Amino acid sequence: MATMITSECINCGACEPECPNNAISQGDPIYVIDPLLCTECVGFHDYEACAAVCPVDCCVTDPNNIEPEAVLIARARSLHQDVDFGEHFQSRFRTVKMEPVAAGVAPVKPVAKESRDGAAIVERKAAPPAEPPTAPPAGERGVPPPNSKPPARAEQKQVKPKKSFSNELPEAFEDIANRYKGSGSFQRGARKIAVLVSQPLLGALPDETKRKLEIAVGSPFFTAAGSTALNILFNGILYPLVCMAVAVMSQGPAVLFSQEINIYILIGVIVATAEGVYRLKEGIFRVRPAEEMSFPAALYGIPLNMVLRPLLAKGAGVIRALPIPVDGFYSKGFVEKLERERRYGNVYTIEDRGGALLLRLEFPRWIPDIGLSNRKELPDEMPDYDYELALKDGQFIVKGKCTDERVRKISSSIGAFPPEFTTIVPLKNKVLGFAHHFEDKVLQVFLLKNGVHWEQSYR
Ligand code: SF4
Ligand code: SF4
Numbered sequence: 001m002a003t004m005i006t007s008e009c010i011n012c013g014a015c016e017p018e019c020p021n022n023a024i025s026q027g028d029p030i031y032v033i034d035p036l037l038c039t040e041c042v043g044f045h046d047y048e049a050c051a052a053v054c055p056v057d058c059c060v061t062d063p064n065n066i067e068p069e070a071v072l073i074a075r076a077r078s079l080h081q082d083v084d085f086g087e088h089f090q091s092r093f094r095t096v097k098m099e100p101v102a103a104g105v106a107p108v109k110p111v112a113k114e115s116r117d118g119a120a121i122v123e124r125k126a127a128p129p130a131e132p133p134t135a136p137p138a139g140e141r142g143v144p145p146p147n148s149k150p151p152a153r154a155e156q157k158q159v160k161p162k163k164s165f166s167n168e169l170p171e172a173f174e175d176i177a178n179r180y181k182g183s184g185s186f187q188r189g190a191r192k193i194a195v196l197v198s199q200p201l202l203g204a205l206p207d208e209t210k211r212k213l214e215i216a217v218g219s220p221f222f223t224a225a226g227s228t229a230l231n232i233l234f235n236g237i238l239y240p241l242v243c244m245a246v247a248v249m250s251q252g253p254a255v256l257f258s259q260e261i262n263i264y265i266l267i268g269v270i271v272a273t274a275e276g277v278y279r280l281k282e283g284i285f286r287v288r289p290a291e292e293m294s295f296p297a298a299l300y301g302i303p304l305n306m307v308l309r310p311l312l313a314k315g316a317g318v319i320r321a322l323p324i325p326v327d328g329f330y331s332k333g334f335v336e337k338l339e340r341e342r343r344y345g346n347v348y349t350i351e352d353r354g355g356a357l358l359l360r361l362e363f364p365r366w367i368p369d370i371g372l373s374n375r376k377e378l379p380d381e382m383p384d385y386d387y388e389l390a391l392k393d394g395q396f397i398v399k400g401k402c403t404d405e406r407v408r409k410i411s412s413s414i415g416a417f418p419p420e421f422t423t424i425v426p427l428k429n430k431v432l433g434f435a436h437h438f439e440d441k442v443l444q445v446f447l448l449k450n451g452v453h454w455e456q457s458y459r
């Protein structure tokens with residue numbers, strides 16, 4: 001089956017540079033894939049690169065153009081005659097992982113590699129799809145409310161024995177968690193209150209910082225939209241005051257008691273109003289809903305960001321920017337996109353807690369509603385994945401694997417639904433060992449930094 005692009009394409013262009021065969025081009029009205037060039041990435045990846053990056057999951061396999069692996073690798077060989085693919089080439093049809101890339105071929109870059117401040121970088125491997133998906137409309141079965149936890153299962157959960165891995169420390173996860181409490185977290189205590197109270201000022205920051213703060217704070221009372229609105233009102237007072245200060249500095253205090261001061265106040269109000277209109281232009285002129293708007297910085301937002309960002313980074317840990325740099329990501333489709341990224345092992349944060357790093361990685365929570373006839377036989381909640389953890393060469397590696405055969409079967413029938421993922425987190429500190437805890441689809445791992453105390457304790 002060659003891959004095709006459905007009419008849901010939003011022309012973001014993210015897929016085009018990912019294709020190793022240059023099979024994707026801008027068509028009219030949407031991007032198109034040339035089936036004579038598409039190899040479903042056989043030879044290059046064990047997943048379809050375009051499907052992996054598409055923010056709306058509209059790169060799907062064409063059920064009317066079924067081609068076996070032999071045809072696809074033959075096409076790859078014919079298109080890249082200078083490349084020796086060998087027999088152990090990458091292919092989504094194979095369950096065994098092969099060598100990363102065919103010899104002589106430059107690796108195609110993965111979707112999103114860098115986190116905020118560059119401290120953590122994700123690479124991923126996934127083994128995806130096959131037939132056209134039906135995107136689940138928000139609010140229907142299988143589409144949970146934002147950030148909701150999976151419901152308790154009707155049947156009793158099997159208590160699984162705790163897994164243990166090489167380099168896992170003898171101390172219990174809970175004990176380490178107590179020792180390294182989240183002093184820096186924005187999700188509780190005085191820091192959270194400070195952030196909420198400072199909204200009129202923090203709303204001046206650039207959109208990206210506000211989005212990350214929103215995630216870090218985790219409160220409905222702090223949003224990028226709300227803080228920006230408060231900042232616009234705040235600037236309506238601040239800018240006239242600044243103009244009055246300028247007047248005093250240039251003309252002396254007497255200007256405060258003259259008619260002339262009104263001109264300065266007016267200038268401040270005009271600047272604040274013009275800036276406010278500019279910052280809300282997507283909503284005012286393009287009638288975009290707030291969830292889809294971006295909220296640029298105020299005049300002083302960039303320098304303020306330079307000052308505050310290190311403090312915010314310390315408090316929030318490393319909040320990864322999710323790798324879908326397109327308009328609409330923060331729309332009502334956000335939850336589905338977030339869930340999609342969970343399926344690739346991309347939703348994680350890593351927080352520096354002094355002597356330890358805390359990695360939190362979210363596993364998939366829901367089985368997508370893909371409109372298959374047997375969908376009703378499947379649960380809404382994703383069965384727990386099996387996982388493997390390893391510390392190797394300064395990296396922490398998480399491998400997640402769906403072991404439920406029913407789900408594995410449908411994973412090959414929907415775009416962007418790999419049945420397993422590998423997430424590699426490079427560590428900026430030397431780490432002695434780790435302790436992990438898995439509950440409610442969230443894996444938490446404390447990675448203890450290599451220090452004198454820990455060396456004495458565990459060696
Ligand atoms: Fe290109 Fe791979 Fe997508 Fe085919 S499946 S269009 S080869 S990126
Ligand atoms: Fe269209 Fe998806 Fe490609 Fe974006 S990534 S251009 S939405 S097919």
